[in-house]
Amino acid sequence: xxxxxxxxxxxxxxxxxxxxxxxxxxxxxxxxxxxxxxxxxxxxxxxxxxxxxxxxxxxxxxxxxxxxxxxxxxxxxxxxxxxxxxxxxxxxxxxxxxxxxxxxxxxxxxxxxxxxxxxxxxxxxxxxxxxxxxxxxxxxxxxxxxxxxxxxxxxxxxxxxxxxxxxxxxxxxxxxxxxxxxxxxxxxxxxxxxxxxxxxxxxxxxxxxxxxxxxxxxxxxxxxxxxxxxxxxxxxxxxxxxxxxxxxxxxxxxxxxxxxxxxxxxxxxxxxxxxxxxxxxxxxxxxxxxxxxxxxxxxxxxxxxxxxxxxxxxxxxxxxxxxxxxxxxxxxxxxxxxxxxxxxxxxxxxxxxxxxxxxxxxxxxxxxxxxxxxxxxxxxxxxxxxxxxxxxxxxxxxxxxxxxxxxxxxxxxxxxxxxxxxxxxxxxxxxxxxxxxxxxxxxxxxxxxxxxxxxxxxxxxxxxxxxxxxxxxxxxxxxxxxxxxxxxxxxxxxxxxxxxxxxxxxxxxxxxxxxxxxxxxxxxxxxxxxxxxxxxxxxxxxxxxxxxxxxxxxxxxxxxxxxxxxxxxxxxxxxxxxxxxxxxxxxxxxxxxxxxxxxxxxxxxxxxxxxxxxxxxxxxxxxx
Amino acid sequence: xxxxxxxxxxxxxxxxxxxxxxxxxxxxxxxxxxxxxxxxxxxxxxxxxxxxxxxxxxxxxxxxxxxxxxxxxxxxxxxxxxxxxxxxxxxxxx
Numbered sequence: 058x059x060x061x062x063x064x065x066x067x068x069x070x071x072x073x074x075x076x077x078x079x080x081x082x083x084x085x086x087x088x089x090x091x092x093x094x095x096x097x098x099x100x101x102x103x104x105x106x107x108x109x110x111x112x113x114x115x116x117x118x119x120x121x122x123x124x125x126x127x128x129x130x131x132x133x134x135x136x137x138x139x140x141x142x143x144x145x146x147x148x149x150x151x152x153x154x155x156x157x158x159x160x161x162x163x164x165x166x167x168x169x170x171x172x173x174x175x176x177x178x179x180x181x182x183x184x185x186x187x188x189x190x191x192x193x194x195x196x197x198x199x200x201x202x203x204x205x206x207x208x209x210x211x212x213x214x215x216x217x218x219x220x221x222x223x224x225x226x227x228x229x230x231x232x233x234x235x236x237x238x239x240x241x242x243x244x245x246x247x248x249x250x251x252x253x254x255x256x257x258x259x260x261x262x263x264x265x266x267x268x269x270x271x272x273x274x275x276x277x278x279x280x281x282x283x284x285x286x287x288x289x290x291x292x293x294x295x296x297x298x299x300x301x302x303x304x305x306x307x308x309x310x311x312x313x314x315x316x317x318x319x320x321x322x323x324x325x326x327x328x329x330x331x332x333x334x335x336x337x338x339x340x341x342x343x344x345x346x347x348x349x350x351x352x353x354x355x356x357x358x359x360x361x362x363x364x365x366x367x368x369x370x371x372x373x374x375x376x377x378x379x380x381x382x383x384x385x386x387x388x389x390x391x392x393x394x395x396x397x398x399x400x401x402x403x404x405x406x407x408x409x410x411x412x413x414x415x416x417x418x419x420x421x422x423x424x425x426x427x428x429x430x431x432x433x434x435x436x437x438x439x440x441x442x443x444x445x446x447x448x449x450x451x452x453x454x455x456x457x458x459x460x461x462x463x464x465x466x467x468x469x470x471x472x473x474x475x476x477x478x479x480x481x482x483x484x485x486x487x488x489x490x491x492x493x494x495x496x497x498x499x500x501x502x503x504x505x506x507x508x509x510x511x512x513x514x515x516x517x518x519x520x521x522x523x524x525x526x527x528x529x530x531x532x533x534x535x536x537x538x539x540x541x542x543x544x545x546x547x548x549x550x551x552x553x554x555x556x557x558x559x560x561x562x563x564x565x566x567x568x569x570x571x572x573x574x575x576x577x578x579x580x581x582x583x584x585x586x587x588x589x590x591x592x593x594x595x596x597x598x599x600x601x602x603x604x605x606x607x608x609x610x611x612x613x614x615x616x617x618x619x620x621x622x623x624x625x626x627x628x629x630x631x632x633x634x635x636x637x638x639x640x641x642x643x644x645x646x647x648x649x650x651x652x653x654x655x656x657x658x659x660x661x662x663x664x665x666x667x668x669x670x671x672x673x674x675x676x677x678x679x680x681x
Numbered sequence: 682x683x684x685x686x687x688x689x690x691x692x693x694x695x696x697x698x699x700x701x702x703x704x705x706x707x708x709x710x711x712x713x714x715x716x717x718x719x720x721x722x723x724x725x726x727x728x729x730x731x732x733x734x735x736x737x738x739x740x741x742x743x744x745x746x747x748x749x750x751x752x753x754x755x756x757x758x759x760x761x762x763x764x765x766x767x768x769x770x771x772x773x774x775x
Contacts, residue, residue, distance in 0.1 A: 291739075291740045291770070291771030291773075292740070292771055292772070292773030293773075295691075295770075295771060296690065296770070296771045296772045296773050297773060299690070299691065300690055300772070304690060304772045304773070305772060305773075307689045307690075307769075307772075308689065308742070308767075308769050308772050311687075311744055311747050311767045311769075312744070312747055312749075313747050324747075329699070332689075333690070334689060334690055334693065334699070520773070523742075523749075524740075524771075524772065524773050525740060525742070526773070529749070529751055531749075531751075531752040532749075533752075563773050626747055627744075627746060627747030627748045628747075
């Protein structure tokens with residue numbers, strides 16, 4: 058048996074109100090590692106194609122990895138997976154920091170698979186291996202802050218670690234996230250709504266079990282070395298601790314890629330007001346960190362004057378700052394922090410929500426929406442009062458307009474019509490995050506090809522294109538971008554399976570992971586194994602979406618980035634030359650260039666035999 | 682000619698401000714500008730900007746009108762009146 062794992066997965070059927078424990082098969086651990094790999098294997102095997110994501114049949118998976126909760130740096134992570142109710146990508150995935158991931162392992166489980174739908178609201182209480190499905194009727198309708206307090210009181214222990222949905226998840230708002238205690242979120246793909254559809258309010262853990270590693274002395278030696286490497290690295294050792302993720306606002310703005318007014322432009326003279334530097338000088342109280350992380354990139358901020366006086370809490374992160382900042386034409390941190398805190402309280406993804414409100418604002422300014430459509434709200438860019446008001450309305454589905462937006466951009470656009478869908482800035486239905494594609498072409502390719510849709514975290518091409526990691530690449534060329542994008546996708550698929558924070562990759566290489574994994578699991582790992590395993594996992598995720606018809610036709614960007622030249626900044630006059638990068642991407646991936654489906658030979662090379670048979674069939678059908 | 686220098690994060694405190702206008706002889710390069718800044722603002726800034734061999738320190742980024750000088754002509758990149766030069770210490774995240 059490998060070490061690093063608890064060796065168990067908990068299966069909960071909420072329709073029957075029953076649970077059982079299964080041993081993790083060794084082959085699963087060796088070939089799929091944990092996290093994303095486990096979820097890909099389980100979803101491929103158990104997700105029935107064509108089901109409604111909000112039906113009881115959708116399996117909702119919570120997973121950790123072998124490095125989670127160990128001494129490995131920044132290992133306080135977990136992730137959730139299911140078919141997404143928000144996007145057309147099928148593959149739904151969201152990661153979170155915070156405190157819960159390690160505790161799940163200490164309580165005895167590497168992962169949980171929840172199926173079915175409870176008749177009454179419930180929560181799952183896992184106390185050192187013992188599992189109880191408890192009534193949550195009294196918690197239904199409560200916001201995240203109240204839920205946290207009530208559950209801890211009920212259990213009589215302030216130190217339990219828990220994940221929750223807020224009212225947004227309960228009301229099946231398709232932008233709903235899953236919160237880790239009060240401030241960290243598994244934000245994207247609407248998985249909070251999946252949890253709500255199962256009437257599952259929370260999962261609470263407490264545990265005292267040890268995670269055994271295979272070679273403890275060697276593991277600690279490797280970890281010490283990796284921590285030193287991270288301390289010496291200017292990004293993990295200096296920039297993130299000092300200014301947090303919002304250190305990016307100024308440089309991304311300078312490079313012409315700060316999405317402004319729903320991505321119409323990538324630069325704004327007032328952007329500095331939302332910057333990490335300005336945050337530090339004005340509203341920052343202290344730095345915060347997730348469990349087992351010394352980077353401590355999280356912020357804790359308080360607003361002490363003005364209309365938002367009294368707003369206090371963790372954040373806002375760069376992604377939140379952008380989404381409720383330049384995206385909505387808002388250049389004041391107090392309103393952004395207020396928006397952030399409301400999203401945390403009600404359980405909404407800040408990226409998707411800000412992206413969506415910015416979209417609605419553009420529709421309003423273009424006259425596609427009028428006050429009659431918006432329940433009287435004035436949605437001009439920069440109207441921060443409306444922005445903040447709309448968040449609460451969406452979370453609670455208050456009024457006809459917010460109820461429509463709560464269905465997510467694709468469904469809302471269908472109702473609104475008038476070309477509104479073309480102005481939604483997303484890929485496969487997932488709203489784009491904080492980097493304008495016209496200024497960063499490799500990152501644009503990452504958006505188009507990311508398996509969960511418009512996402513920056515499957516291949517963070519900003520690292521080479523702006524920060525110079527692992528090497529500097531010109532953001533306005535296509536050369537070498539497909540290859541680098543594939544490297545990141547494979548590497549990150551592994552990191553998301555070993556399950557630690559991606560920020561360590563600014564300093565650590567696949568070889569570093571291989572050494573840590575060898576000492577942790579007791580199996581030999583090389584850098585090649587890390588990348589090959591990541592490739593296997595990525596291809597398997599891709600097959601889950603190809604099986605339901607996703608392919609090259611969906612691997613694209615909003616027309617704005619392909620046809621409208623950037624109006625200002627260093628990318629002025631540029632559009633994204635996507636097609637040539639995509640052709641190269643599929644070729645290098647060993648995927649069918651015409652359909653974007655992995656070729657049977659590639660899948661066989663990765664040991665994915667039954668997937669290869671499926672691919673053969675899918676490619677044939679697609680070319681008919 | 683006159684160029685506008687904007688320094689960010691830790692470099693702003695070394696400059697004493699996030700924003701400065703600097704007079705330079707016509708035909709000056711980015712290298713000339715940085716040398717002038719060190720003259721004006723002191724050795725601490727020089728230590729932050731350059732490595733021991735006099736090259737730009739690793740991870741320090743200089744942009745002229747938003748373009749990284751690595752993709753222009755490096756420290757020899759010529760400046761013109763009204764250019765905006767951004768200087769970033771290591772930043773990252775996401």
